[in-house]
Amino acid sequence: MRTAYKCRAYPTPEQVAVFSRTFGCVRLVWNRTLAERHAAYHQRGERTSYRQTDAALTGWKRTAELAFLSEVSSVPLQQTLRHQHTAFANFFAGRARYPRFKSRNARQSAHYTRSAFRMKDGALHVAKTNGPLSFAWSFGGVDIATLNPTMVVISRDPDGRWYVTFAVDTVPPEPLDATGHEIGIDLGVKDFAVTSDGQRIANPQHLDRRARNLARYQRRMARCQRGSANRRKAKAKVARAHRKVRNARVDFLHRTSTNLVRAADTIVIEDLAVKNMLRNRSLAKAISDCGWGEFRRQLEYKAERAGRTLVVIDRWYPSSKTCSACGHLLAVLGLSTRHWTCPTCRTRHDRDVNAAKNILAAGRAVAEGNLGDACGADVRRQGPSLPQSAVKQEPPAVRRPA
Numbered sequence: 001m002r003t004a005y006k007c008r009a010y011p012t013p014e015q016v017a018v019f020s021r022t023f024g025c026v027r028l029v030w031n032r033t034l035a036e037r038h039a040a041y042h043q044r045g046e047r048t049s050y051r052q053t054d055a056a057l058t059g060w061k062r063t064a065e066l067a068f069l070s071e072v073s074s075v076p077l078q079q080t081l082r083h084q085h086t087a088f089a090n091f092f093a094g095r096a097r098y099p100r101f102k103s104r105n106a107r108q109s110a111h112y113t114r115s116a117f118r119m120k121d122g123a124l125h126v127a128k129t130n131g132p133l134s135f136a137w138s139f140g141g142v143d144i145a146t147l148n149p150t151m152v153v154i155s156r157d158p159d160g161r162w163y164v165t166f167a168v169d170t171v172p173p174e175p176l177d178a179t180g181h182e183i184g185i186d187l188g189v190k191d192f193a194v195t196s197d198g199q200r201i202a203n204p205q206h207l208d209r210r211a212r213n214l215a216r217y218q219r220r221m222a223r224c225q226r227g228s229a230n231r232r233k234a235k236a237k238v239a240r241a242h243r244k245v246r247n248a249r250v251d252f253l254h255r256t257s258t259n260l261v262r263a264a265d266t267i268v269i270e271d272l273a274v275k276n277m278l279r280n281r282s283l284a285k286a287i288s289d290c291g292w293g294e295f296r297r298q299l300e301y302k303a304e305r306a307g308r309t310l311v312v313i314d315r316w317y318p319s320s321k322t323c324s325a326c327g328h329l330l331a332v333l334g335l336s337t338r339h340w341t342c343p344t345c346r347t348r349h350d351r352d353v354n355a356a357k358n359i360l361a362a363g364r365a366v367a368e369g370n371l372g373d374a375c376g377a378d379v380r381r382q383g384p385s386l387p388q389s390a391v392k393q394e395p396p397a398v399r400r401p402a
Contacts, residue, residue, distance in 0.1 A: 001172045001305075005142070009154070009162040010134040018129050019154055019162075022072045023108035029057060029069070029080050031101045037088070050085040057081065073127040075116035083111075105235075109155040117152045121145055124152065124164065135164050159239035175307025176262065183264040184360025186319065186352050187272065187295070189286045193256070194352035196360040201256060206248045207289040214241045249291050257298040266309045267299060268363025273315055311363035323347060324357035 011019060033053050040046045057077060060066040069077065090096035116127040122144040123132040133154075137144045153165040184196035192203040207214075217238045224231035260267060274293050278284045296312075303310040321330040323342040333340065338351050 001170050003168050003170045004165050005139055005147075005168065006163055006165045007135045007137055009164040010136075011162055012131065012134075015126075015129045015131075015133060016162075018072070019110065019156070020108075022076055022110045022128075022154075023156065024104075025069050025072045026076050026080050026110050027102045027104060027108070028066075029060075029077050030084060032060070033057075033081065033084055034099055034101060037084075050081060053081045053085070054078070071128075073112070073116050075112050075127065076110035079111040079113065105158060107155060107157055109153055112152045112154070114150065117149075119147060119149065122147070126152070126154065133164060157239065157243065159236050159243050161243070173305055178265055179263065181264045182266040182268070182360060182364070183260065184268045184356045184358070184363060185260070186356040186359055187270065187290070187292055188352060189283065189290060191352060192290060194356050195260075196353070196356040198353055200352075203290065204248070204252055205286075205289060206245045206252070207285070210241060210245050214238070214245075217241050249289070250294070253291055253295050253298055257295060257302055261299065261302045261306050261308055264308070266311065266363065266367065267303060268311045268313060268359050269296065269299065270317070270319065270359060271312045271315045272296075309367065311366050313359060313362040313366055317358070317362050319355040319358040319362070320351055322354075322358050323349065324354050324361065 033056070036056065037048045037053075040048050057069075061070045084099060087096065087099040091098055112126060118125045122137075124135065125132055147166060147168060149166040149168050151167040153167070155163045155165065157163070182196075186194045188194065189203065191200045193201040195201075217234065221231060221234035221238055224234050272292055274287065277287050280287075299310055302308075318329060321333045322328070323345065325347040326342060326345040328342050328344040330340070333351075339349065340351065341348050
């Protein structure tokens with residue numbers, strides 16, 4: 001099992017110069033290779049293999065224009081070619097979007113394999129640098145002296161902070177003890193999550209709480225002249241404000257996902273189309289601040305490590321409009337309706353709690369292989385058309401020709 005440990009790094013001025021030069025070379029190799037791939041495919045209809053990009057990199061080093069590529073370690077440059085080859089493979093497989101060019105203002109990173117670094121007594125020595133790289137190790141349960149990483153990633157955030165990430169192959173942990181509990185989760189904006197037990201997890205709204213400070217820093221940066229030192233300082237303040245929001249959000253997601261994995265043997269969530277939901281201009285900012293995609297990713301790998309079962313039901317399942325007591329399906333349920341009474345069994349429902357209960361019932365049906373027994377409605381979308389509900393379908397009226 002692959003595990004990563006990310007630590008704050010404190011390079012010396014000499015190491016900063018080496019790493020910054022390496023970042024520039026990595027960015028140049030990526031952008032130049034991407035441009036040549038794009039031109040070869042759209043102008044000549046040719047696909048570029050990894051071997052061709054590797055040969056091109058060797059040729060660039062022999063030219064007078066790009067001879068400086070030989071001054072940095074060749075391992076990060078080779079890794080850049082491998083990452084781009086993987087990015088195109090994911091794009092053609094439909095798993096990712098088309099690779100984009102790298103910017104010098106974004107996060108910078110360089111990947112070093114075993115041949116380009118050395119770990120000795122907990123000290124990290126990276127190729128082309130003098131002396132060990134200082135970093136803060138904050139993982140008390142792991143002895144840094146016995147760490148044997150397979151890859152090291154040196155990165156720098158836009159706010160100027162440096163990080164080192166150790167990728168280590170570890171033994172999978174022991175599964176957690178069974179709790180005999182199942183839980184369904186309904187994600188939302190007002191409440192981040194509502195469980196089938198009735199528990200409500202409030203949405204901390206990290207971005208909204210820091211919106212005023214962030215807007216003030218952005219106004220200051222907008223008033224500065226482009227290319228000036230003051231604009232560079234103002235831009236770093238904006239990046240630091242975004243970093244605080246990002247760290248607070250990730251910490252909240254980690255705490256929430258860990259508590260849910262520890263509390264239940266089976267966790268059921270919906271397959272939300274977050275990308276499509278972001279097209280709503282009124283809710284795009286709030287939905288982005290929730291981090292539903294990252295939350296699902298954390299649930300997936302934490303459930304796998306803990307021996308839990310994570311069930312993802314289809315996004316088309318009408319969890320909010322279905323009565324969790326009798327299975328009656330409402331024809332229409334507006335977003336402003338937070339409580340409703342079932343016309344069949346007269347059960348009073350909280351919209352979110354009822355949805356979480358239905359999500360749990362649908363997850364049980366999926367786990368048991370009985371897809372049509374989730375409160376009487378289909379769980380998975382069938383065919384290219386929209387799924388039909390389980391209520392009685394009246395035949396359409398037939399019009400007689402005039």
